[in-house]
Amino acid sequence: MSGTFVxxxxxxxxxxxxxxxxxxxxxxxxxxxxxxxxxxxxVAEVSDWAALREAGKRxxxxxxxxxxxxxxxxxxxxxxxxxxxxxAADADEANxxxxxxxxxxxxxxxxxxxxxxxQEIGLNEALEAEGIRAYETDLAELIVQLGEDRPSxxxxxxxxxxxxxxxxxxxxxxxxxxxxxxxxLTDTPAELAEAxxxxxxxxxxxxxxxVSGANFMVAETGTLVVVExxxxxxxxxxxxxxxxxxxxxxxxxPSWRDLEVFLQTLPRSSTAExxxxxxxxxxxxxxxxxxxxxxxxxLDNGRTDTLADEVGRQALRCIRCSACLNVCPVYERAGGHAxxxxxxxxxxxxxxxxxxxxxxxIDASLPYASSLCGACYEVCPVAIDIPEVLVHLxxxxxxxxxxxxxxxxxxxxxxxxxxxxxxAMRAARWAFRHPGALRAxxxxxxxxxxxxxxxxxxxxxxxTGSRDLPPVPAEPFRDWWQRTHGGKDGGR
Amino acid sequence: MRVALxxxxxxxxxxxxxxxxxxxxxxRLGVDVDFPxxxxxxxxxxxxxxxxxxxxxxxxxxxEVFGEYEAVVTPSGSCGAMVRELYPRMGERARAEGRxxxxxxxxAPVVPKTYELTEFLxxxxxxxxxxxxYPHTVTxxxxxxxxxxxxxxDRPRRLLEPVRGLELVELPGADECCGFGGTFAxxxxxxxxxxxxxxxxxxxxxxxxxxxxxDNSCLMHLGGTMTRLRSGMRPVxxxxxxxxxxxxxxx
Amino acid sequence: xxxxxxxxxxxxxxxxxxxxxDSPIERGYLRRHGERTAEETVALLAENLADYRALxxxxxxxxxxxxxxxxxTERGSASVLVPPGLDASWLAxxxxxxxxxxxxxTAHELDRVDSVVTGCAVAVAETGTVVLDGxxxxxxRRITLVPDHHIxxxxxxxxxxxxxxxxxxxxxxxxxxxxxxxxxATSDIELDRVEGVHGPRTLExxxxx
Numbered sequence: 032m033s034g035t036f037v038x039x040x041x042x043x044x045x046x047x048x049x050x051x052x053x054x055x056x057x058x059x060x061x062x063x064x065x066x067x068x069x070x071x072x073x074v075a076e077v078s079d080w081a082a083l084r085e086a087g088k089r090x091x092x093x094x095x096x097x098x099x100x101x102x103x104x105x106x107x108x109x110x111x112x113x114x115x116x117x118x119a120a121d122a123d124e125a126n127x128x129x130x131x132x133x134x135x136x137x138x139x140x141x142x143x144x145x146x147x148x149x150q151e152i153g154l155n156e157a158l159e160a161e162g163i164r165a166y167e168t169d170l171a172e173l174i175v176q177l178g179e180d181r182p183s184x185x186x187x188x189x190x191x192x193x194x195x196x197x198x199x200x201x202x203x204x205x206x207x208x209x210x211x212x213x214x215x216l217t218d219t220p221a222e223l224a225e226a227x228x229x230x231x232x233x234x235x236x237x238x239x240x241x242v243s244g245a246n247f248m249v250a251e252t253g254t255l256v257v258v259e260x261x262x263x264x265x266x267x268x269x270x271x272x273x274x275x276x277x278x279x280x281x282x283x284x285p286s287w288r289d290l291e292v293f294l295q296t297l298p299r300s301s302t303a304e305x306x307x308x309x310x311x312x313x314x315x316x317x318x319x320x321x322x323x324x325x326x327x328x329x330l331d332n333g334r335t336d337t338l339a340d341e342v343g344r345q346a347l348r349c350i351r352c353s354a355c356l357n358v359c360p361v362y363e364r365a366g367g368h369a370x371x372x373x374x375x376x377x378x379x380x381x382x383x384x385x386x387x388x389x390x391x392x393i394d395a396s397l398p399y400a401s402s403l404c405g406a407c408y409e410v411c412p413v414a415i416d417i418p419e420v421l422v423h424l425x426x427x428x429x430x431x432x433x434x435x436x437x438x439x440x441x442x443x444x445x446x447x448x449x450x451x452x453x454x455a456m457r458a459a460r461w462a463f464r465h466p467g468a469l470r471a472x473x474x475x476x477x478x479x480x481x482x483x484x485x486x487x488x489x490x491x492x493x494x495t496g497s498r499d500l501p502p503v504p505a506e507p508f509r510d511w512w513q514r515t516h517g518g519k520d521g522g523r
Numbered sequence: 524m525r526v527a528l529x530x531x532x533x534x535x536x537x538x539x540x541x542x543x544x545x546x547x548x549x550x551r552l553g554v555d556v557d558f559p560x561x562x563x564x565x566x567x568x569x570x571x572x573x574x575x576x577x578x579x580x581x582x583x584x585x586x587e588v589f590g591e592y593e594a595v596v597t598p599s600g601s602c603g604a605m606v607r608e609l610y611p612r613m614g615e616r617a618r619a620e621g622r623x624x625x626x627x628x629x630x631a632p633v634v635p636k637t638y639e640l641t642e643f644l645x646x647x648x649x650x651x652x653x654x655x656x657y658p659h660t661v662t663x664x665x666x667x668x669x670x671x672x673x674x675x676x677d678r679p680r681r682l683l684e685p686v687r688g689l690e691l692v693e694l695p696g697a698d699e700c701c702g703f704g705g706t707f708a709x710x711x712x713x714x715x716x717x718x719x720x721x722x723x724x725x726x727x728x729x730x731x732x733x734x735x736x737x738d739n740s741c742l743m744h745l746g747g748t749m750t751r752l753r754s755g756m757r758p759v760x761x762x763x764x765x766x767x768x769x770x771x772x773x774x
Numbered sequence: 775x776x777x778x779x780x781x782x783x784x785x786x787x788x789x790x791x792x793x794x795x796d797s798p799i800e801r802g803y804l805r806r807h808g809e810r811t812a813e814e815t816v817a818l819l820a821e822n823l824a825d826y827r828a829l830x831x832x833x834x835x836x837x838x839x840x841x842x843x844x845x846x847t848e849r850g851s852a853s854v855l856v857p858p859g860l861d862a863s864w865l866a867x868x869x870x871x872x873x874x875x876x877x878x879x880t881a882h883e884l885d886r887v888d889s890v891v892t893g894c895a896v897a898v899a900e901t902g903t904v905v906l907d908g909x910x911x912x913x914x915r916r917i918t919l920v921p922d923h924h925i926x927x928x929x930x931x932x933x934x935x936x937x938x939x940x941x942x943x944x945x946x947x948x949x950x951x952x953x954x955x956x957x958x959a960t961s962d963i964e965l966d967r968v969e970g971v972h973g974p975r976t977l978e979x980x981x982x983x
Contacts, residue, residue: 042711043710043711043712043713043714046711046713046714047713050713050714050716050717051713056717058964061964062964062965063965065964065965065966066961066965077807078804078807079802079803079804079807082801082802082803082804083803085800085802086799086800086801086802086803089799089800090799092795093795093799096789096792096794096795097794097795098785098789099782099785099786099789102781102782102785103782112948118776118777118778118780118781119777120777120780120781124777168972169962170960170962170963170971171962174962186961187961187962187965189962190964190965193964194963194964197963220963220964220966220968221968221970223963224960224963224968224970224971225970227971228970228971228972231972232885232972235881235972236880236881236882236885236920237881237882249947251947252947252948254947254948260958260959260960260961260971261958261959261960261962261971261972261973262919262958262971262972262973262974263971263972265915265919265952265972265973266919266972268915269914269915269916269919270881270916270919270920280781280785287942287947288939288942288943289799290942291938291939291942292801292803294938294942294953295803295938302961302967304826304955304967305822305826305900305901305902305955306898306901306902306903306938306953306955307955308826308954308955308956308957308958308959308973309952309953309954309955309958309973310951310952310953311915311950311951311952311953312947312950312951312953313950314947314948314949314950317908317949317950319877319914320908320914320915320916320950321914321915321916321950329781331777331781331784335781335784335785335788336784336788338784338785338788338789339784339787339788341619341792342616344788357965360699360700360702360718361711361714361718364714364717364718365714398573399706399707399710399711400711400714401704401707402667402700402702402703402704402705402707402711402715402718403571403667403704403705403707404667404671404699404700404704405667405668405671405672406667406671406698406699406700408671409671419612422570422571422573422575424573425571425572425573426573426574426575427573428573429572429573429574430573430574430575430576435788438780438783438784438787452572453574456569456572456574456577457577459564459568459569459577460566460569460574460577460578460580460581462563463532463563463564463566463581463584464563464580464581464584466560466561466562466563469532469563473535473536476536493708493709493710493712494708494709494712494747495747496712496716497712497715497716497719497720497747497748497751498716498719498744498747498748498751499746499747499750499751500747501537501538501743501746501747503536503537504537504538504539504540506539507535507536507539508530508534508535508536508538508539508542508543508558509535509558509560511539511542511543512542512546512558512560513560517546517556517557517558518543518546518547518550
């Protein structure tokens with residue numbers, strides 16, 4: 032994934048600073064609570080939401096089961112419609128393909144539609160190294176790019192910025208990239224949007240190459256679909272001579288008809304709209320309308336490894352709506368940067384450790400970045416059981432086991448740093464299999480309760496740093512039960 | 524009907540008052556309740572921390588201890604969800620790993636007959652007015668596994684509303700997690716504490732004296748946060764409210 | 775081995791133990807939400823278009839030229855883009871300079887045109903959406919994108935369907951389509967919706983019937 036995330040600290044350390052940043056907490060709280068209420072309303076409007084969710088899940092599962100067949104069908108259809116299909120096993124290969132295709136046009140800049148896949152592979156940095164400048168055109172991506180920042184949300188990468196911060200970034204940075212911000216720019220959202228319109232207009236009108244991702248690819252017809260709001264997507268998809276779309280292989284759906292499910296569930300789940308302002312569909316190239324040259328780069332980059340895992344493969348159903356981020360109490364407090372990936376929040380916590388593996392500190396800590404409250408699963412429009420996958424990945428980290436990496440089956444060893452926990456879990460399991468031992472422990476705790484401190488040293492501080500310990504009772508319940516014959520002796 | 528109380532290891536060790544309350548309540552409602560002394564732990568903490576294989580012997584032990592009863596009642600939404608939702612999944616995983624269906628067959632009998640307390644009262648006994656008296660202002664926090672895994676819905680509310688003397692006030696942001704989350708509370712202590720503090724502030728904003736829930740592990744986290752923040756509220760398990768009567772009020 | 779073979783091979787190995795699934799997808803969802811008369815469907819379209827800040831007008835066929843003329847005058851439009859197959863009578867009530875939709879026009883040229891008038895392929899009542907598919911009365915995709923003012927004429931009730939599933943049935947996937955629900959907008963500042971970014975900031979929909 033993007034080099035900008037290499038060497039991230041583990042989630043708890045990264046989250047600690049975010050939790051204490053009161054401005055960030057306020058910004059995230061405001062934004063996520065606003066969208067949460069709106070999404071609930073948009074979903075409640077359709078009486079068959081549960082059936083749409085189930086159908087979306089089934090379409091995706093069916094497609095994933097026959098992914099090879101649908102990818103071949105897609106390739107044939109795109110080619111027949113005048114497009115060229117490329118296959119990229121990993122990020123480096125995808126970046127090399129895109130850089131070469133841009134160089135072949137003779138252009139030295141590209142305009143980009145917001146795309147998770149190109150962020151995941153770090154395309155902008157790779158193009159920069161080849162002397163090609165990539166302009167992000169989505170408003171939030173523009174804010175991130177101008178601020179030399181990292182994205183913190185799937186749908187709204189600049190969600191961690193409030194309107195005042197956005198105004199400051201526009202004022203100080205727009206001039207370095209092109210048309211400066213208007214004089215006297217205020218922080219009203221309408222003015223900020225206008226500033227972005229003016230700044231990007233010249234780039235759209237002169238662009239020779241557009242780079243996009245896609246929300247869906249239809250195998251049967253070779254049609255690609257981009258769902259957006261601002262019109263920057265339409266600009267990039269229709270004005271340049273050359274269009275290059277980089278799309279994860281899991282984005283394929285079998286038929287045109289299948290869009291009827293996702294075009295209902297995606298807008299309501301992401302921006303809480305009945306329908307987003309603009310959706311574009313295109314099939315290869317069209318004479319006299321839009322790009323004359325179309326390239327589709329199909330990206331693996333860990334997806335087939337994820338597909339090999341029986342429990343984890345459901346993460347590939349994801350349609351990148353962000354509903355799970357918006358309802359997540361952990362995301363709301365830790366912020367997106369703590370997840371160390373372009374995929375933050377609950378879906379990121381199950382996607383990143385599968386796409387990248389669990390070798391790094393951050394990836395090994397992500398499965399634990401959840402209280403397993405289940406709010407994410409409840410809102411997911413394709414019913415990904417995120418808590419189930421989180422627990423499955425915890426098992427992979429704590430106990431190791433068979434996984435597929437780069438197409439090869441390997442057996443992971445348990446991650447470092449879990450030795451003490453493993454020993455404690457074994458000891459607890461032993462005690463729980465021996466009620467006598469458990470009882471001895473309970474009694475010891477009760478008899479020494481006067482001497483228990485209110486705060487603990489060492490690892491125990493993780494609890495008592497913010498919470499008092501519960502008092503230990505004079506006797507455990509089982510002693511009372513036995514002493515009073517189940518309360519029949521008056522119960523005292 | 525032979526009914527077993529599965530109190531949970533946490534309640535047995537740290538919250539015996541809740542256990543006594545369940546016994547009093549069920550006895551008052553005419554249920555002959557037994558506490559099998561061999562019971563220990565359902566294995567939830569092991570399972571959710573990534574030690575599924577360590578949880579398996581505990582699940583088998585649970586099935587042995589409770590297999591012969593007609594119903595198992597537990598005053599814990601999360602331990603109830605462990606048995607009902609995750610035991611079947613453990614069986615499936617063992618099968619997928621080529622270990623046959625022994626585990627699935629062993630666990631299957633206890634799954635449908637394990638009830639969280641409010642389910643047992645409302646669905647099995649068919650009561651909502653349990654004859655309780657509790658003259659306090661109470662706000663109710665639906666814990667996550669009860670709310671989303673078991674789907675307890677309005678059962679706790681239907682049980683609390685008829686309690687005489689009790690004034691029930693709405694908790695803002697009620698369905699948000701309190702931040703306990705088992706080992707999450709220590710592995711991600713900062714986020715957990717922030718969630719707990721927000722929950723306590725929301726609870727305090729209602730003016731209630733008591734924050735009620737049906738899961739003591741969440742209440743321990745919230746209670747510890749309340750005393751630290753000096754919120755002036757106290758956490759009370761739902762069973763203790765329902766057990767309280769005019770003759771024998773809860774302390 | 776090239777990457778195509780490598781990726782397809784990985785997919786096949788990943789799924790080697792998974793049973794095939796060729797059963798048809800169960801589609802338990804509705805074809806449309808609620809039963810409505812044609813007139814009610816048109817009314818819902820108008821309501822949902824307006825909800826997302828499109829300006830909605832209704833008129834009879836003989837009133838259309840004067841309505842379009844008035845809308846262009848009120849806007850102060852001196853020039854208007856005209857798709858090749860647009861009914862010429864629609865623009866009989868305006869003096870604005872006609873600019874033809876030509877393959878050779880540059881984006882900069884289009885940027886100097888004030889307005890565009892098009893028909894549509896289908897409109898979706900439940901979502902407040904008009905869909906263009908590049909037919910002769912709608913023109914190339916960019917002519918409805920670069921000018922800041924778009925007047926879209928929907929023939930009611932013939933071109934109006936209730937739902938997204940019904941709209942997809944009417945469209946040919948091989949034609950490029952653009953689904954438009956209100957003027958361009960963004961939710962990128964504090965997840966609050968603001969209208970008016972890169973696409974036309976004013977969308978007027980004329981329900982012609």
